[in-house]
Amino acid sequence: MAEAELDALNNNEHPRRLRFDWLLPLFFRPRRTLTQIGEQNHGVWLAPLLVLTLLVIISALAAHPIRQQAAQMGSAIPPDFQYWSTDQQQAYMDAQANSSGPMFTLIFPALSALLGLWVSWFLLGSILHLALTLTGSRSSNTASLNLAAWASLPLGLRSIVQIVAMLANKQLIAGPGLSGFIASDATGFMLYLRSMLGFIDIYFLWMVILLLIGATIISGMRRGKAWVTTLVAVLILLALQALPGFIGSQLGGLSSGGRGFFFF
Numbered sequence: 001m002a003e004a005e006l007d008a009l010n011n012n013e014h015p016r017r018l019r020f021d022w023l024l025p026l027f028f029r030p031r032r033t034l035t036q037i038g039e040q041n042h043g044v045w046l047a048p049l050l051v052l053t054l055l056v057i058i059s060a061l062a063a064h065p066i067r068q069q070a071a072q073m074g075s076a077i078p079p080d081f082q083y084w085s086t087d088q089q090q091a092y093m094d095a096q097a098n099s100s101g102p103m104f105t106l107i108f109p110a111l112s113a114l115l116g117l118w119v120s121w122f123l124l125g126s127i128l129h130l131a132l133t134l135t136g137s138r139s140s141n142t143a144s145l146n147l148a149a150w151a152s153l154p155l156g157l158r159s160i161v162q163i164v165a166m167l168a169n170k171q172l173i174a175g176p177g178l179s180g181f182i183a184s185d186a187t188g189f190m191l192y193l194r195s196m197l198g199f200i201d202i203y204f205l206w207m208v209i210l211l212l213i214g215a216t217i218i219s220g221m222r223r224g225k226a227w228v229t230t231l232v233a234v235l236i237l238l239a240l241q242a243l244p245g246f247i248g249s250q251l252g253g254l255s256s257g258g259r260g261f262f263f264f
Contacts, residue, residue, distance in 0.1 A: 015042045023051065026153055031213055037146050038217040045121070045149035052117055052152065055159040060110035062166045067105035070172075124148040124237055128215065131233040132226070137219035147218060151210035158203035177201040195245035196238050208234055 022044075025033040037044060125145035132139055162173050179198035186194050208231075215230040216223050 015040070017042065017044055018047050018050075019044050020047050022150070023047065023153070026150060026210075030210055031217075034147070034150070034210065034214040035217055037150055038143060038214060040146060041140070041142070043142055043146060045125075045146050048149045048153050048156075049118070049121060052156050052159075053114060055156050055163075056113045056117055057110060059159050059163050059166075060106060060113060062163045063109065063172055064102070064106040066166060066170060066172050067109065068102075071105060120237075120241065121145070121148055121152060123240065124152070124233075127236055128211070128230065128233045131229045131236075132215065132219045132221075135221065135225060135229045137221055137226075137229075139218040139220070143218040147211065147214040151207050151214055154203045154206035154210070157206075158201065177204070192242055196242035198245065199238060199241060 022033050022037065122145070125148035126141065128148060129139070129141045129144035132144065166172065175198075177198045177200045179194045181197065182190055182194040211230050211234065212227050216226040219226045219229075221229075
């Protein structure tokens with residue numbers, strides 16, 4: 001009895017934060033695993049985020065040669081190039097070389113995706129915590145951040161599928177999610193809606209299901225109330241996530257089906 005109490009005391013003094021042992025059980029026994037996660041009073045979000053971070057880097061490496069080839073093929077010489085001054089010609093060639101270099105085809109996309117992963121996780125956890133608190137839950141912000149991280153693991157499966165597809169087809173993923181249901185030349189609100197739909201696929205819905213299960217556990221509220229609150233939080237996040245892709249499309253800097261910065 002004394003040894004068991006001593007072990008419990010040691011676990012409280014030195015809580016485990018890297019719980020890689022929950023990765024597979026989350027997919028096969030989600031409710032049981034989310035219950036264990038919800039019982040933690042310290043942050044256990046690092047393990048899933050490290051896995052997603054690794055997948056972001058691998059995805060960027062897989063897309064690098066495809067982006068580089070696309071940039072090189074798009075660097076056609078203008079028809080009046082021969083009439084330009086030597087300095088103008090050199091500046092144009094330097095710009096084309098830079099656009100197909102690793103800085104634009106690897107470093108920037110990888111950093112953007114990594115920033116999106118961590119910012120989106122924090123936003124999801126914070127919005128969920130605020131929504132649950134406003135509807136009567138006494139759960140902590142740490143519990144919501146833990147849930148947001150672990151519920152996002154299905155997006156890692158999406159990344160694996162996309163990596164395999166890029167390596168096999170030598171093409172970037174075009175028209176992600178449900179964005180293909182809206183024409184690529186859409187404008188105004190339809191363009192914004194296309195950007196939002198680009199995030200929604202089977203893996204996103206899987207994530208939402210895990211959020212619904214976990215929110216009921218950590219909030220202590222009735223299932224219906226917890227579910228409605230969680231769905232509202234997800235919709236708010238989707239609305240925020242669609243803004244970068246929409247603004248970039250309006251400015252001509254991104255394709256109209258871009259993912260903006262939701263995870264990767």
